[in-house]
Amino acid sequence: MERGELKAMLIAKQKELTIGIDELHADAFKRHNATKTNQQNNEKKKEAAFNTLEEAAILELHHVNQALGRLESDNFNQCSECSNLITDSQFTAIPYTKYCSRCANKHFFRSTLHLVPTR
Numbered sequence: 001m002e003r004g005e006l007k008a009m010l011i012a013k014q015k016e017l018t019i020g021i022d023e024l025h026a027d028a029f030k031r032h033n034a035t036k037t038n039q040q041n042n043e044k045k046k047e048a049a050f051n052t053l054e055e056a057a058i059l060e061l062h063h064v065n066q067a068l069g070r071l072e073s074d075n076f077n078q079c080s081e082c083s084n085l086i087t088d089s090q091f092t093a094i095p096y097t098k099y100c101s102r103c104a105n106k107h108f109f110r111s112t113l114h115l116v117p118t119r
């Protein structure tokens with residue numbers, strides 16, 4: 001993929017995430033003011049879910065920023081694990097990826113294994 005094209009995708013993603021994080025903040029503020037009296041438990045649960053969403057968005061934004069930094073180097077489109085070229089379809093799916101689809105799957109598989117509770 002062209003550097004310019006990827007950069008445009010990353011900047012679009014960066015914008016989308018920044019707006020999303022701002023909206024989550026605005027919502028949290030509204031809820032905070034609206035729910036001082038009743039349903040506090042319920043609101044606390046919702047707030048926890050919101051915080052998780054916000055954390056996920058912040059983490060994703062961090063990956064996007066790192067990817068924008070990698071764009072400056074000549075091997076921005078090489079897998080950081082096996083050095084194969086990262087395909088357009090992989091960039092389209094995850095513009096901030098640093099792995100080719102093969103290595104990404106391997107990592108994903110590994111990280112999902114951790115989520116399976118051991119008996």
Ligand SMILES: [Zn+2]
Pocket residue numbers: 079080081082083084099100101102103104
């Ligand atoms: Zn790879």
